Amino acid sequence: MNSTLSAENLTLIRGERCLFEGLDFAVKSGELLILEGRNGCGKTSLMRAIAGMLSLETGEVFWNQRPVRQQRQVFHGSLVWLAHRTGLKGDLNMLENLQFERSLRQQSEGDAESVYLRLGIERLRKLPMRSLSAGQQRRVALARLLLADVPLWMLDEPFTNLDREGRKLVMELVDEHLADGGLCVMAAHQDVDIDAPTTKIRIQ
């Protein structure tokens, strides 16, 4: 399994502001792409543009050398998206939330137990999400990454709300994912301690 994610000449204009212009990058299996920049500089916009949620002024994103626009379903089937808003339903419990994700991807149960144990969420399964702390909700959202079993992780500020151990855990998980031949695009404004080959994009 060898996948590539690349982009050519990306330009994004929001309102009157040009967030970035003529941006290129290329990452392949086992590599990490980090988007840096101060708050409000357009990291999230770039992430959303890569994932196909924002339309770009110019440029094209490629997944395995083919334009993403021509293979939206294949591309979306290969990525998992984790942003500031976790996309978990407050009224449903953890199992119901993860079950929904699974049925969208049509996956079997897999080794869910060990994932719950690893993330320290094995006791939370029957509690409604709204009763959990922000950090716990974050950990449940992380379970989505591990259960999805897809090559591309797109993480927008994955360390939000996590304690020191939680942050370390995220880095470990990303490390393992990359060692397994996965790719990761991450927007972060703190130092990331991951040993994989890393490309950094700094947005002004």
Place this chain on the structure above:
Amino acid sequence: MNETTAFQPGILSGLWATARRDLLLAWKRPGDVLNPLFFFAMVCTLFPLAVGPSAEQLEFSGPGVLWVAALLATLLSLNSLFLGDFEDGSLDQLLVSPQPLPVLALGKTLAHWLTSGLPLVFVSPLLAITYRMPWSVVPVMMLTLTLGTISLSLLGSIGAALTVGLHRGTALLSLLILPLAMPVLLLGANTVSLAAGNDIYSTGVWALGAYAVASLSLAPYATAAALRISNE
């Protein structure tokens, strides 16, 4: 992993998954389901108090009042169709999910109809009795309401998707949807009136059916496109 094995979804799994989740959410928050139903029942029971209880008047206005109340109750419930998903980030998850977005939108609309349109249909006979509607007309009214609320949910989902990013988009939503909903209202109310007057009414039922089928085949695509635009 090559491209063909990367992901091959069954077309209906996304539909069932979203419909199932939204029904589960409705089950956990019954208030959201009861609100439009309560509104419907209230309008229908208050109207005779205001205009007077004379038999001819009630018989004459019954179909119209029931239909207007059903339309407004549906509009009332549409605002929340995508709002919750927008606020907690699930909408982003749907946008980047490997399932086709029109199918997911249809799943949500199906759940919306099951929790808002269908209850109206079941409650309507009780209210029809208070308007002295003959028993023979009640099935016609239920049939037109079924077809009509299907159209309204589907058309409404387009408006709900367009206004999801706006704060307090309810007024705009109603404004967008009402022109499309007018034929449903006219056909529905007149069909029931015709049936009550022992006239031939089947044309209206067919027309409502055609409207529902047209909405069913077109609205999910429009809703998906609207969701992508309003979530940019």
